[in-house]
Amino acid sequence: MRADARKNRDHLLATAGTAIAEHGVDVSLRDIARRADVGLATLLRHFPTREALLDALLRTSFDELTAKAGELEAANSPEDALVSWLRDCVAWTTEYRGVTVLMAAAIEDPASALHASCVTLRAAGARLLARAQAAGAARTDIDGADLFALVAALAWLGDQPSLAPQADHLFEVVANAIVPNAGSAAPPRSGMDCADLGG
Incomplete structure (x- = not known):
């Protein structure tokens, strides 16, 4: 070029x-x-196409978030890695409003320009969840699809002006439901980091 x-x-x-x-x-x-x-x-x-533009715009973020999952997995306990990554995912999806719906559609559509990046990122999230479950740190009755739905719900809450003040508290409630000792995980952080999950 x-x-x-x-x-x-x-x-x-x-x-x-x-x-x-x-x-x-x-x-x-x-x-x-x-x-x-x-x-x-x-x-x-x-x-x-719109998807071609979004793929070019978001692919770097997807790659960074996938790499971040690997870094957290290597350097943190299973529960801390999962909760820290979830926190970053929610922050990122809040920054790009509507991206979770777009990603869910792309995962189901192999022809989508976003499909490969979304699937790779979903696998990274599912791996962190499975690691925490194997360690007995996370509840075992959820899978990556459930996790993604929770991220989407928390991102929506953060995007509602009247509910945004409760977003951090509700994240802690959800995180503690997934990982009983989530309160010991990394504190809230600002900035963009993670994004999709799945089964």
Whole structure:
């Protein structure tokens, strides 16, 4: 890719990231193009579909979150690794509103541009859960699909202005339901980190 084309692409991705953070993953491509001060045709030359744009935007985050699961697994107890990763996942899905619905659809659609990244990330979350269950630290009547549903629910709560003040407390309630001694896990942190889970 020529330097000017890469610069334009990076500008579009940065603009899309801001627009999605403000309006969610359903923000129109036309609006993103307008914000980037380019024509819609220019945007579509780089990203012919919404999913292609989201894949380019989110793939780095997915890869970072997958790697983070491995780091936590290597350096933390099973329960602390699981709860820390869940906390990061909720923070990330709150930053990109609507992403959990998008990811759930992509996991079920092998033709989706997001499918491979979502499946890999889901496997990382499921592995942390299975490790905690094998250690007797997490309840065994849930699977990765349940875990993903809980992350989606907590992300939704965090995105509701009237409920946001309760989000941290409700996360602790859910975490303690999954991992009885979750209170000893890593404290809340800010910033983006994790994202999907699954069976």
